[in-house]
Amino acid sequence: SQQGEEDPQALSIQEGENATMNCSYKTSINNLQWYRQNSGRGLVHLILIRSNEREKHSGRLRVTLDTSKKSSSLLITASRAADTASYFCATDRRNAGNMLTFGGGTRLMVKP
Amino acid sequence: GAGVSQSPSNKVTEKGKDVELRCDPISGHTALYWYRQSLGQGLEFLIYFQGNSAPDKSGLPSDRFSAERTGGSVSTLTIQRTQQEDSAVYLCASSLFQGLTDTQYFGPGTRLTVL
Numbered sequence: 001s002q003q004g005e006e007d008p009q010a011l012s013i014q015e016g017e018n019a020t021m022n023c024s025y026k027t028s029i030n031n032l033q034w035y036r037q038n039s040g041r042g043l044v045h046l047i048l049i050r051s052n053e054r055e056k057h058s059g060r061l062r063v064t065l066d067t068s069k070k071s072s073s074l075l076i077t078a079s080r081a082a083d084t085a086s087y088f089c090a091t092d093r094r095n096a097g098n099m100l101t102f103g104g105g106t107r108l109m110v111k112p
Numbered sequence: 113g114a115g116v117s118q119s120p121s122n123k124v125t126e127k128g129k130d131v132e133l134r135c136d137p138i139s140g141h142t143a144l145y146w147y148r149q150s151l152g153q154g155l156e157f158l159i160y161f162q163g164n165s166a167p168d169k170s171g172l173p174s175d176r177f178s179a180e181r182t183g184g185s186v187s188t189l190t191i192q193r194t195q196q197e198d199s200a201v202y203l204c205a206s207s208l209f210q211g212l213t214d215t216q217y218f219g220p221g222t223r224l225t226v227l
Contacts, residue, residue, distance in 0.1 A: 033215070042116075043203065043218040088155065098207070098214045099145060099168065102155035 006089060006103040014111050019076040021106040023089030024069075030092050032065055033100070034074050037086045046074075046087075081112045114138070116219035118204050124225045125194055133189045133222045137206030144187050145207075145216060146179055150200035158202075161187065162209055194226045 006023045013019055025032070031050050035043040049056045049065045049072070056063045062075040076083055086107050090100040117136045125131050137144050146158040157171040161181045172178070176194075181187040191198055201223050205216040 031214070035218070041201065041223075042220040043205075045215055045217060048215055090155075092214065098143065098162075098209065098216075099157040099160050099171065100147075100216060101157065102147075104154050 006087075006106050008106060009104065010107045010109075012109045012111065013079055015079060015081055017079055017110075019079050019083070019108055019110070021074045021087050021108070023072045023074070023103050025072075025089075025091045025101075025103075026070065027091075027093050029067075032063075032072050033090045033092075034061075034063060034072075035088045035090060037088065037105070043088065076108075079108075079110045081110050084108060084110045116204055116206050116217055118202075118219040118222050120222060121220065122223045122225075124227065126227050127196060128193055130190065130192045131194055131224065133191075133202050133224070135187045135189070135204030135206075135219060137185065137187070137204070138217055141206035141208055141217075142184070143207045143209040143214070143216075144181055145205040146187070146189050147203045147205065148200040149203060149221070150197075153200075155203075158189070191224075194224075196226045199224055199226045 029051050031048050033048045034046040036046055037043050047058045047061055047063050049063050060077045065072045086105045088105045089103045092098050092100055119134045142163045144161045149155045159179045160168040176192045179189045201221040203218050203221045205218045207214045207216045
């Protein structure tokens, strides 16, 4: 079963705008990771945030984590057409091994 | 260096046939994971290998599914007597297994279609 829920399920923006995607989860976690998937194939790792971290940056990506609300957000600034993809959050649950539990994903379309 | 590779990239089979899917993890990665992605179920964990420990099979949906990892490297996922609901993209990932902080790197997946 999926631990996380993501919203929105789909997001369409213009190039240059910012895109924000949200993820909620249900159980205590060690880490939360964000992945990108193009064309329904392999997942590309974007960023990992530990449960004791609140915010992390990587290039145009900013991830926040609120463990009290069991939620995370991914912000992509100054979006580009090449950012068009599906984005998934994934958690590894505390005391349950390192396997990942994925959210349903957000399909992002960036129009040129 | 080389990433995770999977073969075949696409597999079409008839209902009732057995299939084998292969995963070559990143060299030096001790942990290997299988997931599948289907329209109805999203991305779900199947099985996990870590070093010489017994695999965690808790995600396998039925006893028709099995996997092995030979020599701590290459892994094969076998689905016996395939059913149409087995149609999905099967994704393999590997990691260094760095304890609590463990980034998994995914292969391109095998798209399985059961007719």
